[in-house]
Amino acid sequence: MKRTLFTALLAAGLLSMGACKQDNKTEVGEAGMNQAATQAADAANPAVDNPNVTGETAAPNPNAPVMTFAESEYNFGDIKQGEVVKHTFEFTNTGKTPLLIDNAQASCGCTVPQWPKDPVAPGAKGTIAVEFNSTGKVGVQNKTITITANTQPNTTNIAIKGNVLDMANGPVRQ
Incomplete structure (x- = not known):
């Protein structure tokens, strides 16, 4: 975005410097200057054909791997x-094709996933092991693990939850 703006400003500046002490608006017109700046910016920054960026919907791949969980949420109960x-x-x-897990990231540093x-x-x-450390936590906890893989869509979420008891002050329910 910054590069596009800089390129557009640079192109507009070059156009205005092209005529010695003349007002370019009278020769080219403001619309012409804007069009020239836009063309210069487009030439410097060609569009990337990426459906994840442009908002286009990619056709589903019938051979893509599919990650099917026995359970997508687990409740530890009171801990x-x-x-x-x-x-x-x-x-x-x-x-129909091999599944490759690129990453598994938890919504909190207190939760650590391990994946194949x-x-x-x-x-x-396959399995994804999740470890939750309740140190410094009190009350109901909900943590999400986002798995990035070569599936469609490329992210899948699983979750853990539980109620951390404050043993110094008694049980806390939220």
């Missing part, structure tokens, strides 16, 4: 503050 709890989410690649780094073949199962 004591400071406790570290773990849960493993199991999934199956129900697509190797491709998951069609029909094969």
Whole structure:
């Protein structure tokens, strides 16, 4: 965006400097100057054919991998503050091509996901282990793990939740 604006301003400046002490607005007109600046900016910054950026909808790939979870949310229930709890989410690649997980990121630093780094073949199962550290947390906790993979769409969400008990002040319910 900044590059486009800079290029447009540069092109407009060059156009205005082209005539010695003459008002370009009278020769070219303001619309002509704007059109020239737009053309210069478009030439310097060609459009990228990326449906994720332009808002176009890509045709679904019938052979794309599909990540199908046995459960997409897990509730730890009540846990004591400071406790570290773990849960493993199991999934199956129900697509026709190998599933490649690029990343799994939690909505909070207190939650750490671990995912398979190797491709998951069609029909094969995989797991994503999630560890939640309740230190410094009190009350109901909802954490989302966003998985980025070669699926369509390319992100899938799973979630954990639980109620962290404040043992110093008694149970907290929200």
